[in-house]
Every structure is written in structure tokens, then in C-alpha cells.
Amino acid sequence: METIRQIADIYRSNNCDAFIAIGGGSAIDTAKGVNMAVTMESDDLAKFAGAGVLDKPMKPFVVIPTTAGTGSEVILVAVISDTTRDLKMAFTSPYLLPDIAILDPRMTLTLPSAMTAATGIREGISRVDDTLPGRMLNQGRHSDPKRLVVPLEKMFSRYYQIRRFDKDGIPEKAKLEKLGIPLS
Numbered sequence: 797m798e799t800i801r802q803i804a805d806i807y808r809s810n811n812c813d814a815f816i817a818i819g820g821g822s823a824i825d826t827a828k829g830v831n832m833a834v835t836m837e838s839d840d841l842a843k844f845a846g847a848g849v850l851d852k853p854m855k856p857f858v859v860i861p862t863t864a865g866t867g868s869e870v871i872l873v874a875v876i877s878d879t880t881r882d883l884k885m886a887f888t889s890p891y892l893l894p895d896i897a898i899l900d901p902r903m904t905l906t907l908p909s910a911m912t913a914a915t916g917i918r919e920g921i922s923r924v925d926d927t928l929p930g931r932m933l934n935q936g937r938h939s940d941p942k943r944l945v946v947p948l949e950k951m952f953s954r955y956y957q958i959r960r961f962d963k964d965g966i967p968e969k970a971k972l973e974k975l976g977i978p979l980s
Contacts, residue, residue: 797841797878800826804833814856817894818903821868824859828874828892831855841876842885850889859894862903864912869897 807815807830817827831854833839844850859869874887904912 797829797839797876797880800829800833800841800876801839803830804839807834814858816858816860818860818862820861820863824861824868824894825874825876827857827859828854828887829876831857832874832887832892841887842878842881845885845887847888850887850891852891854891857894858896858898860898860900860903863907864901864904869894869899 803826806812815827815831817824829841832841832844832850835852835854836844836850838844861869870893872888872890872892874892875884876887877884
């Protein structure tokens with residue numbers, strides 16, 4: 797919370813009019829917190845915790861994620877830690893959605909491949925988890941659970957390809973292009 801207060805003070809004292817968050821989920825959530833503090837004109841974010849408490853649009857907000865798989869750039873949720881009270885606060889509001897999200901794979905080039913794989917695998921697992929109840933309902937009890945494993949196999953396959961490229965000393969850009977991710 798102290799970080800959010802300090803950034804909010806800088807924002808106010810410099811008469812800023814928008815936010816640009818560059819980073820992973822924590823950086824994006826911090827920017828959402830500062831945006832709440834500035835827009836709601838209060839550094840006590842605890843009173844805005846929960847769902848639907850925010851009652852007006854936030855300041856313009858652009859997000860450039862440097863990780864893949866967290867989804868922080870496209871969700872209406874923020875989780876902010878208050879270390880003085882030893883708690884995490886969750887905020888949910890459509891007003892927390894960024895106005896613009898710029899997704900550029902080049903922004904992830906400095907991320908270690910193990911971290912890239914971990915976020916991708918996490919995302920793969922959450923997609924399978926999200927779809928399981930619907931698939932079970934739609935297909936009845938005769939559905940084939942092996943079909944749910946295929947996305948994860950692809951994730952692991954890509955991870956091992958990236959690791960192999962690391963050992964071979966191929967530059968990051970070549971890794972992404974070899975995996976079929978164009979950078980131009």
C-alpha cells in the first residue's frame with residue numbers, strides 16, 4: 797500500500813492524466829491500485845475492496861505485459877497486498893479493465909524460458925480446468941478425458957523445444973521465430 801501511495805503522490809504532483817503499466821501481473825495490479833487511489837481520491841483502498849464497489853470510470857489506462865499467461869491485462873480484477881495489515885485485498889470492477897492492452901511477444905524476450913513455460917503451463921491448466929465442467933455437461937458421462945490433456949501436451953512440447961534452443965545457444969528472437977511466433 798505504501799508503494800501505491802507514493803506513486804499516487806507522484807502522479808498527482810506531476811499533473812499526470814493517464815497510466816501506462818509495463819510488467820507482469822503485480823506491476824499491472826499496482827497500476828490498477830494507483831489508478832483507484834487517484835480516481836477515487838483516497839489512499840485507503842480497503843474501502844473499495846470487493847465486487848462492484850468502484851462507481852466511476854478510472855483514468856485512461858494502457859497495459860503492456862512482459863509475461864505471458866497471467867491475463868492481468870484483460871481482466872477486471874486486481875489483488876493488492878497490504879503488508880501493514882498482513883492481508884491481500886481483491887477488487888473487482890469493469891472499471892479496472894485497461895483501455896488498451898498492447899501484446900508484443902518481443903516484450904517477453906528477456907523473461908527466462910522456465911518462467912515463460914511456467915506461465916504458459918499455468919494458463920493451459922486453467923483453460924482445461926475452465927472447460928472441464930462444460931465439457932462434462934455437454935458430452936455427458938461418456939466424454940473422453942484424454943481430449944483434455946492435448947493442450948497440456950502441446951505446452952510441454954513447446955517448453956522442451958525452448959529449453960533445447962537455450963542449450964544450443966540460439967538467440968531469443970530465433971527461438972520465437974522457430975516456434976512459429978513471427979516478430980515482424
